[in-house]
Amino acid sequence: MPIPPFVTALRRRVGHDLLWLPGVTAVVVRGADAGPEVLLVRRADNGSWTPVTGIVDPGEDPHVTAVREVLEEASVVAEVERLVWVAAGDVVTHPNGDRAQYLDHTFRCAWVSGEPVPGDDECTDAGWFAPHALPQMPERHRVRVEWALADEPGVRLGSGDVAARR
Incomplete structure (x- = not known):
């Protein structure tokens, strides 16, 4: 996986x-x-199917990162509809030994144009899936998809079972 220059x-x-x-x-x-x-x-790093993810560059707003990453990774133009979840993830140890913990901002985005194809070396495939036919993926990503598809007006805060709302 490419590492951003600031990292x-x-x-x-x-x-x-x-x-x-x-x-x-x-x-x-x-x-x-x-x-x-x-x-x-x-x-590409582990073969898992996931929504598009990425690291926010210094000075970049998270919603801008979401749109940029979708275009870079899947060659799809999207626009942010709303923020659906903010949570701290677990500590991750990458294959090279680097340790990181991410404050994730999950956005529901609307497709604008483009058909999904890998746009960079971060993924090997990209495609559309019906919510009832999602491929196997890490539970944390499946929950993010479910929450983004739910017609909930609030933002889920934290990773606990009970969602705090504003």
Whole structure:
């Protein structure tokens, strides 16, 4: 997986120590005659199907990151509809030994144009899936998709079973 230049610069100073990084998950939805479809990508690093994810660049608003990452990873143009979830993830140890923890901002996005194809080396496949026929994926991503598809007006806060709302 490509490492953003600012993370590479930080790693030169802190080595594999834990970094706290802002991230996004973009759940892109398009309407279809047979019902809604969700955009998923197959990650190159572990083969998992997930919504599009990415790291927020310094000074970049998270919703802008979501749109940018969808275009970069899946060659699809999307627009953010709303923020649906904000939560701290678990500590992740990457294959190279780098440790990170991400503050994830999950956005529901609407498809604008484009057919999904891998746009960079972060994914090996991309496609549309009906919500009732999602491929196997990590539970944390499945829950984000479910929450983005729910017609809930609030923002889910935290990763607990009971969602706090504003």
